Amino acid sequence: MDKSSKFFFEDQKYNKERIVRVLGGNLALLKSKGILYEDSSGDLIFNYVGVISNGRNVIFILPKYCNRHLDEHSKRTLFNKLLKIFKKYSGLNKSRESDYFVSELDSDEVSDFMIADYLLNDFSLNGYYQKKFTEYEIDGEGIIDWSKTVNEITPVFSKGVPYYFSTYNEVVQKDEYHLIVKIHKWALSKYFNDFGVILGFTGLEFDKSCDGMKILDYADFFGSVINKEIVNTYVDRDVKLLKALKTAIDREENQFSKRPTLSLYGTKYFHRVWEEVCKTVFSHVNEYVKKISRPNWINFTDIEVNKEKKTLEPDIIKAFEYRSKEYFLILDAKYYNINFDGKKLEGNPGVEDITKQLLYDKALEKLSRGKTKHNAFLFPSSNSTNTFKVFGSVDFDFLDIAAVTLVYISAEQVYNLYLENKTFSTHDLFKFVSEINKSKKRHSVITSTLYGNMFLFTKRLSDKN
Structure with a gap:
């Protein structure tokens, strides 16, 4: 790639000088957008997953859960997949201010990345822009132009009827040297050099004879030629x-002006993407949410009861049957980089998250009656081998509600399902439940053994005394 490109990770500290070398004078703008912030020690941290380009350099910020030791090929492969997810997600969900998923190609806000994706993909399907012109051949194979034939060729008359033994036929030619075709070739080469590898267009071949085209010297003229062509073009693909x-x-033109340029494609709130992906692949059933009781607001003066419009909304509710047994899942997709480092807990959800999840359990008690119920947090994992890995639980010991199970989900595997419009099968869901049951059983055995050993140790001390 000609343009300098670097990979960074969300939520990781970076030396300020390192970021300045890549992004130059754009730091203040990124800070104002909440994409980048500075901690008390002066280090910079990205609060964003996506692409940032300043015209000269491109940086790719990977999600915070990713393995920091990925090689360059793996990083590119992962990011290419994330971009596909972004495109699908943004197409299905209304973009928020915290998202930078503008796809209108004539918008000031559209990312260079999206322009590249469109141009390279369009070329792979349709080839170069075609500027056509019509010529005429006598007795050619094209459509006969009767108007030109009648006006310019002398017929042979027989019994007063004209006969034309020669005709003018239309021949549509492609102008391969037209200015717009040359601009198209220049743009393809430029955006392929900048983004072709990360977008997966490594095998794309095209004419690079216009690489050195002096765009800056004639930018206004080139722009006016394209604008005139748009007015006279009625084919949707050509207009786009x-x-x-x-x-x-x-x-x-802007890249070489004095004002800083910045191009973004991504989101400050990747947790919404993670929630959408999990909700889709686990086949969330929204009808259950509608059956959850709403808060009652009681006016003591008039003794009136007012029902709140909103109620509790779990991320995922899924009921299924497997081998004549019914199961009920209450799941919450958590975009946290949680880690048990010995006795130290890092990157965990807050008390409010735990309280809500336990309350969901209580709210769905009637609907889940008679079914085997599991309540769990789903955390993204960079492990591509194990689809599900149960690693802990969380609860309040003063509440008589079963603990929330902590489960790592292979991000790669759920991304693949999401992009292929597939969901977890009933067998997959049973495997999910089985993993929870096995882990709970192991934990129970370990706990019992630990407490048993402690009891024996205490008893022996007591007997000695």
């Missing part, structure tokens, strides 16, 4: 392509 080329010229 022309708008992308016009934006590419504008970006090239």
